[in-house]
Amino acid sequence: MSRVKISVIGAGSAAFSLKLVRDLCLAHSLRGSTVSFMDIDEDRLNAVYSLCKRYVEEVGADLKIEKTLNRRESLRDADFVVNTALAAGHDRLREGWRVARSLGYRFGGSFHVMHDEAFWINFYQFRFFESILEDMLDLCPDAWYVQLANPVLAGVTYLSRKYPEAKIVGLCHGFMGVYHLAEALGLDPGHLDFEAIGLNHFVWLTSFRYRGEDAYPLLDKWIEESAEEYWRRCPLSDDLGPKAVDLYKMFGLFPVGDTCTPGGGSWPYWYHVDENTERTWRENPEGWWENYFRGLEENVNMLFRASKDSSLRVTEILPPRPSGEIVVPLIESIACDKPRILQVNVLNTGNLVPGIPQDFEVEVPALVNGGGIQGVRTLGLPKRVVAYALRDRVAPVEVELEAYESGDRDLLLQLLLMDPWTRSKSQAERLLERMLALPYHEDMRRHYR
């Protein structure tokens, strides 16, 4: 048993904070622990705080809930710092997309423009991540930094290189697409064994076993017999849609979760070259993002409604059973030395995924226990997949990080010249100029010279 202090930065993400508290209430070995919610949005912070308080009381858990607008206060003596925050809001993201779209950019492998890891979002995220790490090294140098906020790929790479003394891990539930696949195939997840590796939002099913047997033949059968039927009912841009199956046929491994969905950047471009092509592949990244933003908004509204309605039992909305998120299992494994294999994002130190640079992020299973997080050395990915990882993930992120570190505007232009929708230097220059000219990007303007 271990009492820990968990600081949640960006706690106003209601769905996340509630799940965290729910899982903590169920983790008896962590009883007596403290959760410190921190956000700069006071209304949302208060709403989350009151709901979570009520949740703890309803289940009678031994868990202390705190709230603060002051980040340093939340970080003080923390054992775990969970970062879910978005420094610049979605309005800016979407305004940037409108600008880019008017210049010919489309969704589809455009990771730093038509994606929620756009350069004009990541800039503020990097700065924000750094400021948290700096504070942590001051206030809680032994704490684990758990990054859920995007960009996980670039963020873990950047921070782990810059703060080798810090304990850094990225988590993302994209890999849980495997459970979605299992569900579609009618498999009981309790008998599933799998390995899904690569980089964040680019993970491939290197092993898929059911009751001890290779389950790829079941997938092939499903594709043969049931996929068409499934596709008639599933939403557009589904992670088991025809695009995912086509990628599986081309690459020999199934792309898991966000690997090819809009959430992961709708990689690769060739399914998205025009609306007709997208229709053929049952793709609609635009609509997918609309739904995503609508869902977020509904969540916030529900949060406020529920926080004001004291007659409501929170446990009725959210019954006390494990959420499936791995944040609390990770915390418990480390704090209580309870070994688990969990999917993490860490540097590739030790060549966990051969072919990816060792100072770059990878997503792999890891042994997590009191000793920390030890990524599993895997047999790796086929050359063709590594080639695309280098080309479409490693290369642009290296340019982005060098641009960010140097403040060199030419490098930011380089990043745009790598985008699959950039057709000329002048197009990329126009995009850069127009983005930097937006009034609220004064800091970014000053940074990139």
Place this chain on the structure above:
Amino acid sequence: MSRVKISVIGAGSAAFSLKLVRDLCLAHSLRGSTVSFMDIDEDRLNAVYSLCKRYVEEVGADLKIEKTLNRRESLRDADFVVNTALAAGHDRLREGWRVARSLGYRFGGSFHVMHDEAFWINFYQFRFFESILEDMLDLCPDAWYVQLANPVLAGVTYLSRKYPEAKIVGLCHGFMGVYHLAEALGLDPGHLDFEAIGLNHFVWLTSFRYRGEDAYPLLDKWIEESAEEYWRRCPLSDDLGPKAVDLYKMFGLFPVGDTCTPGGGSWPYWYHVDENTERTWRENPEGWWENYFRGLEENVNMLFRASKDSSLRVTEILPPRPSGEIVVPLIESIACDKPRILQVNVLNTGNLVPGIPQDFEVEVPALVNGGGIQGVRTLGLPKRVVAYALRDRVAPVEVELEAYESGDRDLLLQLLLMDPWTRSKSQAERLLERMLALPYHEDMRRHYR
């Protein structure tokens, strides 16, 4: 002093063979050596043979010249095997280009389509390279294999991985662009010190010193004061043209020789998006290649004329002074244990250029002596340059090699999907279909299924 046997495969490349003999005549420590010219084109072989014989007689060198149509005979007991051969001719290359151009492909970073390392050329080269290596391991397993034939990048990577027991090195005179730069700047090459590293056809001037001082300021001055004047007189697509200078400004290092010229694939695409853009940058890859092919043809014609005109003194056309090529210096350094630093293409074993996979080709200076070839471990390239190397060189070549090894046609399609001019999957599919449908590509059709 050391007597060696040098087997030249593809000896019909008249310009190369004559230069080789000229340099050998000057390398006194190699006197008594034998050069075995091998080609499948009997007329060219005879012409080269008779000219080289005359050359040796004119200068009175102690060098034995042999010729054969039989490759195994030439390889038998060879100490060095120099490969300059092109298995499939330029006619096929150009017919392929015409097909590709009609489908929207352009010169400009299109390494495996609009380049002389096109996939329908490389296929035959790989097969041919392998067959030489197989024969060598049988007939002269201790010999050095010196590859001058393209693709040097993919060839050295492929062969060095597949035949770790063989002694393999690639040579390319692209790096000599540094001397062209020095000449333009009015520098005496005798006082020049430089390092140009990267991958073949992608080398960057990491160090440039003149009389012990950093010479980059002289380059900056030249750009400021004299480049415009130079550009008014230089041919289009010159390696010191405005494109090279613009790349220097963007990347912080000067791109050497073929790095951005048509000979190296006219990288990157954004100077070539249309004819207007090319005019702005004084680029014309099309015309450059026309000149190149015309030059080759003239060389062959001159070869035949000269070989028939016995009144001509060959040493008058080609006075006996070092050609500047590094093939003979390399042979001499190894055979006579005469240490030299020479520019070579080898695997990146030992992390000579950090950031490039260790099982991939790099171009670096190496210490060459009786012990062999030892690549120099360099301080490497900026992240931005490594990023482009991974993206535009490593990634497609990995896919190409995996495609070649597996015979998987889908992987060949993947390679085309990485081309900067591919705009849709159907475009890439059409190109592949039309290339494979050409009657003389029967072997390639059978290979890629």
